[in-house]
Amino acid sequence: MKKVLAMVLAGGRGERLYPLTRDRAKPAVPFGAIYRIIDFTLSNCLHSGLRRIYALTQYKSTSLNRHIQLGWNILSAPLGEFVEVIPAQQRIDEHWYQGTADAIFQNIYTLQEDRPDLVLILSGDHIYKMDYRKMIAFHLEKGADLTVAAIRMDRKLSREFGVIEVDRDWRIVGFQEKPEEPKTIPGDPGGILASMGIYVFNTELLVRRLIEDARSESSHDFGKDIIPMMIGKDQVFVFDFMQGDFGGTGYWRDVGTIDAYYEANMDLIAVTPQLNLYDPQWSILTYQSASPPAKTVWIEERRVGTALNSIISNGCIISGGNVKRSILSPRVAVHSFAEIEDSILLEGVDVGRNAKIKKTIIDKEVQIPPGMEIGYHLDEDAKRFTVTASGIVVVPKGIRL
Amino acid sequence: MKKTILVVEDEEGLRLLYEEELKGEGYDILTAKNGREAIRQLETGKPDLIILDIVMPVMDGMETLGRIVSKERKTPVILNTSYSGYQQDFMSWAADAYVTKSHDLTELKKKIRELLEISEKSRNL
Numbered sequence: 198m199k200k201v202l203a204m205v206l207a208g209g210r211g212e213r214l215y216p217l218t219r220d221r222a223k224p225a226v227p228f229g230a231i232y233r234i235i236d237f238t239l240s241n242c243l244h245s246g247l248r249r250i251y252a253l254t255q256y257k258s259t260s261l262n263r264h265i266q267l268g269w270n271i272l273s274a275p276l277g278e279f280v281e282v283i284p285a286q287q288r289i290d291e292h293w294y295q296g297t298a299d300a301i302f303q304n305i306y307t308l309q310e311d312r313p314d315l316v317l318i319l320s321g322d323h324i325y326k327m328d329y330r331k332m333i334a335f336h337l338e339k340g341a342d343l344t345v346a347a348i349r350m351d352r353k354l355s356r357e358f359g360v361i362e363v364d365r366d367w368r369i370v371g372f373q374e375k376p377e378e379p380k381t382i383p384g385d386p387g388g389i390l391a392s393m394g395i396y397v398f399n400t401e402l403l404v405r406r407l408i409e410d411a412r413s414e415s416s417h418d419f420g421k422d423i424i425p426m427m428i429g430k431d432q433v434f435v436f437d438f439m440q441g442d443f444g445g446t447g448y449w450r451d452v453g454t455i456d457a458y459y460e461a462n463m464d465l466i467a468v469t470p471q472l473n474l475y476d477p478q479w480s481i482l483t484y485q486s487a488s489p490p491a492k493t494v495w496i497e498e499r500r501v502g503t504a505l506n507s508i509i510s511n512g513c514i515i516s517g518g519n520v521k522r523s524i525l526s527p528r529v530a531v532h533s534f535a536e537i538e539d540s541i542l543l544e545g546v547d548v549g550r551n552a553k554i555k556k557t558i559i560d561k562e563v564q565i566p567p568g569m570e571i572g573y574h575l576d577e578d579a580k581r582f583t584v585t586a587s588g589i590v591v592v593p594k595g596i597r598l
Numbered sequence: 599m600k601k602t603i604l605v606v607e608d609e610e611g612l613r614l615l616y617e618e619e620l621k622g623e624g625y626d627i628l629t630a631k632n633g634r635e636a637i638r639q640l641e642t643g644k645p646d647l648i649i650l651d652i653v654m655p656v657m658d659g660m661e662t663l664g665r666i667v668s669k670e671r672k673t674p675v676i677l678n679t680s681y682s683g684y685q686q687d688f689m690s691w692a693a694d695a696y697v698t699k700s701h702d703l704t705e706l707k708k709k710i711r712e713l714l715e716i717s718e719k720s721r722n723l
Contacts, residue, residue, distance in 0.1 A: 289661075289665065289667075289668050290668035290669065292668075299668075302668070305664075305689060306689075308688060309687060309688045309689070405691060411667045412671065412692070
């Protein structure tokens with residue numbers, strides 16, 4: 198069996214997720230009530246039999262560090278297994294990572310010590326379930342130097358993705374970064390292959406190409422620089438995500454904006470979500486503090502504590518308030534006559550009596566005073582909070598209301 | 599035009615030998631005793647080629663090479679050491695040539711000519 202090292206790029210600033218990324222890197226943003234975004238990628242590694250994982254961080258990494266230390270200290274060091282965070286060390290040069298390729302190049306000594314046969318490069322920013330073993334098997338079968346995972350998308354979305362052009366053999370013959378006129382899939386003029394930022398490299402060739410890239414004037418990015426450099430020179434193939442998607446639904450989301458984040462969370466409250474969190478064969482692991490079970494109280498004529506079409510985590514108490522189509526992280530309290538609709542409440546949020554919350558994301562530990570309305574008068578909300586074009590309000594961490 | 603070579607070598611005797619021999623070949627020579635001095639020389643002296651020892655105090659050759667490379671520099675680098683084992687190090691692959699130390703400088707001089715020719719060609723492209 199080949200020795201594979203997984204390197205998860207977890208340094209993304211996630212500027213378009215502000216203010217959720219004001220205090221934390223994007224992979225550490227809470228998702229799906231109890232998870233952090235990076236949990237999906239790390240769980241995929243574990244279920245794929247990959248137990249040697251480095252997460253490369255740089256900006257605002259404290260929250261991510263803590264999460265990985267608390268939640269992912271589950272592997273066996275004596276067996277050579279680990280999930281380890283490597284902060285930007287400025288060991289090779291005194292600058293922050295300039296691009297995704299630079300992040301790996303700056304950690305060339307880590308590769309050197311580990312000497313894997315293959316390096317699996319992942320992003321800590323995406324929500325999906327994927328068996329990376331399928332991709333690695335494809336890589337070996339093709340005799341590839343580099344294999345890039347791609348997902349089929351409608352060509353109309355080409356301006357949001359790196360678009361891969363392939364021949365009939367799924368060999369990469371071109372790469373366009375966010376093109377207006379994309380190259381479509383052979384035999385499917387309406388579809389494009391969008392890069393998922395997942396790469397399997399033969400280690401030696403990776404090192405050689407990283408060095409070459411480091412020495413040239415470049416943005417030092419896999420999509421923009423390394424892949425184009427390798428096309429026509431090395432054996433570069435595309436792996437179709439559908440061949441490795443564990444759920445079989447093709448669900449993959451880059452929750453890069455508040456709107457995308459909101460939608461992906463809301464996907465989970467569907468009757469049968471495309472992303473199944475309940476499959477014991479592909480459980481998503483995370484860190485959870487010990488909290489008592491969720492609870493609803495009061496069933497009187499006017500005062501009834503209810504939660505409908507919602508996800509309610511441990512430690513929540515819905516005390517005479519109503520929760521609809523919402524996601525409640527652990528230890529959220531909803532007091533009497535409060536109404537919460539289409540919202541995401543992160544850990545420890547407290548909603549006072551008679552408060553009304555709609556289409557709002559409330560960050561950790563915020564106290565909503567009794568009677569306050571958020572999400573009903575967007576002009577007013579925009580004076581204090583972030584309000585997206587589609588009308589989602591974000592109440593930031595630490596705000597005093 | 600006369601080419602400038604930066605010789606990075608901690609051992610004084612060798613440094614003088616290289617300096618003398620390479621001047622004899624018609625090159626201008628800059629010298630540095632360690633990596634840190636070499637990085638300073640790079641900023642001010644703008645050499646056309648670097649001969650880099652690996653085992654040095656203050657800052658060794660591998661670390662120096664990393665810094666040279668990550669500043670997007672195309673200046674050719676020859677790693678020059680008494681030990682061949684360093685070719686196993688990934689960072690050593692960033693060098694353009696690897697020449698084992700010897701008092702006979704024939705091989706080193708040949709590599710210098712080759713690399714200067716290549717970099718001249720790529721500049722004229």
